[in-house]
Amino acid sequence: MATFSFSDTGESSLDPFLERTGRRDVVHASALGGDFRFESDSPELLQLARLAYEGLPAHRLSVSPPAFHVELRLLERRVDAPADEPPPVRAQSGAGLLCGVMDECNYVVMSPQEGRALVVASRDMLARPYHLRYELIEFAVFTMATRRLGLVPLHGACVGRHGRGLLLLGASGAGKSTLALHSLLGGLDFLAEDAVFVEPTSLLATGVANFLHVKADALGFIGDEAVRSWIREAPVIRRRSGVEKHEADLRHAPVPSSGGPLELVGAVFVSGQRAADADPLLRRMPTDATASRLVADQPYASGQPGWAPFQQRMVERGVYELRRGSHPKASVDALLGLLA
Structure with missing residues (x-):
């Protein structure tokens, strides 16, 4: 019969697997x-x-x-x-x-x-x-x-209204968190800012609306002093990328943040590119380009079992690109047009 010995002595050797908890x-x-x-x-x-x-x-x-x-x-x-x-x-x-x-x-x-x-x-x-x-x-x-x-895990944000939601996607630094913040301040439901989880058949999205992560320069477009204080006084965390952001607790926000899950009616790629004054901020992407764009943006999710039905339904409902306007409120107004 095989025997096993443990290098520790004393009480730890009597419970090497830490099974005797208090x-x-x-x-x-x-x-x-x-x-x-x-x-x-x-x-x-x-x-x-x-x-x-x-x-x-x-x-x-x-x-x-x-x-x-x-x-x-x-x-x-x-x-x-x-x-x-x-x-x-x-x-x-x-x-x-x-x-x-x-x-x-x-x-x-x-x-x-x-x-x-x-x-x-x-x-x-x-x-x-x-x-x-x-x-x-x-x-x-x-x-x-x-x-x-059986959820599809996505790196992105989600906001909505009256049970209808929009998935906000895009590269790090494109402005998803800032757009989510101004959507919240504009009266939209705030589902999640960093990770969204979607039931692939119904496109019902859920998330954890616990924290909002924004850089200090996001304060420049906020006029409400209560909101500014809420963000400014929040702890600062440092991402592994080296980016530092305020981690503001949404449960203590000056405005309500979230209700129930949201059914996705579209996806929006947030672009860091500024739109020309005469051009619309929002444009629908060509159908033949959306499937590959989704895969490129979500490499982990695209390998999960529910990806194929999720991708098909998102393409059918519409994938858009949103460029920056002169003020974040203009971007929020563009989102409201899709949620109407």
């Missing part, structure tokens, strides 16, 4: 059409789950929303913690499990079909709450909901 607390949240239960003996990790999902509207995509269980586990501080940002998450899979690994002390293991995930983080990662929340906890939530509910 008292755990629970945080419940609704997100992306599912009911999530976060469980941990770490108040700090549970607080990050609350920060991400507490107070969000429940988006129901099915009669019986699936249940998900996410265990959050905090390890003691690493002695070799990097001084700068943590390493990027590397994806891996096998034996029906999906993994996202930063390093040996910070990783996610998921079984989407069973709706269960383990998120492990080292104590030093608490000093990097943005990376810990966004790249580990939210990574687990987004991945499990996408796989279990």
Whole structure:
């Protein structure tokens, strides 16, 4: 019979897999059409789950929303913690499990079909709450909901009105976040700013309207002092690209942000190019060019099972290009024309 030995001595050798846990607390949240239960003996990790999902509207995509269980586990501080940002998450899979690994002390293991995930983080990662929340906890939530509910995961924003939505796409820096912000200020429903999840047959879109990420120069077109203060006083996060943005909590916004899911009636590629004074800001793209444009903009989503029906329906409903006007309000007015 094979025997196994562990290098650790003392109490850790009696429970090498950390199966004997102490008292755990629970945080419940609704997100992306599912009911999530976060469980941990770490108040700090549970607080990050609350920060991400507490107070969000429940988006129901099915009669019986699936249940998900996410265990959050905090390890003691690493002695070799990097001084700068943590390493990027590397994806891996096998034996029906999906993994996202930063390093040996910070990783996610998921079984989407069973709706269960383990998120492990080292104590030093608490000093990097943005990376810990966004790249580990939210990574687990987004991945499990996408796989279990058959959603198409998209990098983009979504705004709408009266249950009808527009998908905002385009390269980083094109102005999607700024347009989403001014759409919010213009009275549109704000579904999501960074990640949108779509049921491919119905084109019903959901997202997590928890934060809005905008650069400081976006304040230049905002006249409302309450809105300016809301953004200006928000924490600043640093993307892995090096871009720094304010992370403003939409649940504390001076204006309401979101209701239920939105049915997509079109997609709009946001362009950084300014339109000539006499030209319209919005133009419909040729049908024969839209399918390839969608694939090029969404390389990960285009490999998912629901991509083909999603792509076909988006092409049928219309894909547009939006160039910049003299003021963001003009762009919002153009979107309103599509939602009428």
